[in-house]
Amino acid sequence: MRPILDPHSRKHTGKSTNKRARLSSAFTRPSPLALSRDLHLFGIMLQAALPLKDALENLSHTSTNQTLQSTYAHMLAQMRSGASLQVAIAPFAHVFSPLGVALIQAGAESGNLPQILSALSSYFDQIAKTRASFLKALLYPIFVCVSIVIAFVVIAMFVIPNFAELFASFDVELPFSTRSLLAISWAMNELWWVWVGLLGVLALVLLLAQKSQILNENLKRMGFGIILRAPLVGKLLVYRDLWGYFLGFSYLYNAHIEFDKALPIALLSLQIPPVQKSIASVSDRISKGEALDRAFGACGYIDSSLRSFLATAQSSGELGEILGLCANYCQSMYEQQISRMLALIEPLSTIAIALVVGWLAFGIFLPIWELGSINL
Incomplete structure (x- = not known):
């Protein structure tokens, strides 16, 4: 099992670093209720065997929060360019919270991402x-x-x-x-x-x-x-x-x-x-x-x-x-x-x-x- 990536990591290089930094600074953290709803839907789509990229694309269009829409779109672009989910979500600790990013990274590493997303949805709902x-x-x-x-x-x-x-x-x-x-x-x-x-x-x-x-x-x-x-x-x-x-x-x-x-x-x-x-x-x-x-x-x-x-x-x-x-x-x-x-x-x-x-x-x-x- 590979080490879980640090959600606060800033070890990116070149234009990708600047682009992520500008994108990150432009966001405000969404409400826990919006996060709960999106993560619940995300988990359902993965449990239904929908490919990860397709699930992110759906969320980028259906999310009611503009910050989350932009976040999903950016993550999807990173993954289409060859990045893993762990790398794509790393700059967004201010969106999903440091714990949320770490849990999603851990779920992706361990192969039980749908269960982690369901648990995170319940967490943000509470x-x-x-x-x-x-x-x-x-x-x-x-x-x-x-x-x-x-x-x-x-x-x-x-x-x-x-x-x-x-x-x-x-x-x-x-x-x-x-x-x-x-x-x-x-x-x-x-x-x-x-x-x-x-x-x-x-x-x-x-x-x-x-x-x-x-x-x-x-x-x-x-x-x-x-x-x-x-x-x-x-x-x-x-x-x-x-x-x-x-x-x-x-x-x-x-x-x-x-x-x-x-x-x-x-x-x-x-x-x-x-x-x-x-x-x-x-x-x-x-x-x-x-x-x-x-x-x-x-x-x-x-x-x-x-x-x-x-x-x-x-x-x-x-x-x-x-x-x-x-x-x-x-x-x-x-x-x-x-x-x-x-x-x-x-x-x-x-x-x-x-x-x-x-x-x-x-x-x-x-x-x-x-x-x-x-x-x-």
């Missing part, structure tokens, strides 16, 4: 469903937070300055809530150029991060390091990442991919740098001969239930079934975290709105009430 549930969980709090921020900015910039002149005529010590509102209003009106400058610097950093892989990785590592410590959200992201890892690992194992090749390929499904680094160390320990349960037990992101499952796999030898069980467990825990977030979002949002409204009310009206300008 990704689409979990992404939809995650966005649904975040939609309401994001809407509430944005509404509160917009309302506060409008009040601070256009309403509070009118009260500032009135408060200055009182010649008395103002309460802390009023002083804090006046300070924020002054900062927003008089130091607006600072805020614009900060936004410009942030935009510049993000632009540089897109062009610099090192800076992008460092920013991602710092951001995820903070987010993973947050209650609920941290566990939610970890379980989502582990779900993809164990699911991809189980597909590879059940597709009879060699174990030492399946370990690094499964790592490609991990998106959070700290989790990826931790699981990579686990893979190194396993490749050196350490028992599966002991290697994963040293990972801080693996909870006691997963350790128990893996210990059972070590003793029973039913690794394929246990990996699927681990994937189902992580998915279940991920969905539980989303349910907990949804249960807390409404009361926390109500409390946040009440605190902001109370701060504005006390800050604006308390000095007036204390002076007896309004009879209650």
Whole structure:
């Protein structure tokens, strides 16, 4: 069995390299749902003994996603010029994901490509469903937070300055809530150029991060390091990442991919740098001969239930079934975290709105009430 090609490989030469680079940069990654549908159809056509090139040609005409249409057409052109499927799909890790490219390459190498495509279709379908549930969980709090921020900015910039002149005529010590509102209003009106400058610097950093892989990785590592410590959200992201890892690992194992090749390929499904680094160390320990349960037990992101499952796999030898069980467990825990977030979002949002409204009310009206300008 030949080594599986690295989906990130850039070892191409001549005009082919430039052409692929231009083509790759012109694409945006399609949705998981579009990938799921196309890969499912791809697998059905291959199971029906349709030649690989004919299947790609059909997909290049029937796919509903323009990025995928162009991808299939490019792959077909490469294969007609003599390239293998493994070589033709290698530049498109940004389309099919690194794990998807590695799995397709492994399936083509091992001869069970239809089964791999079916498994990938199920994987991307689950990704689409979990992404939809995650966005649904975040939609309401994001809407509430944005509404509160917009309302506060409008009040601070256009309403509070009118009260500032009135408060200055009182010649008395103002309460802390009023002083804090006046300070924020002054900062927003008089130091607006600072805020614009900060936004410009942030935009510049993000632009540089897109062009610099090192800076992008460092920013991602710092951001995820903070987010993973947050209650609920941290566990939610970890379980989502582990779900993809164990699911991809189980597909590879059940597709009879060699174990030492399946370990690094499964790592490609991990998106959070700290989790990826931790699981990579686990893979190194396993490749050196350490028992599966002991290697994963040293990972801080693996909870006691997963350790128990893996210990059972070590003793029973039913690794394929246990990996699927681990994937189902992580998915279940991920969905539980989303349910907990949804249960807390409404009361926390109500409390946040009440605190902001109370701060504005006390800050604006308390000095007036204390002076007896309004009879209650």
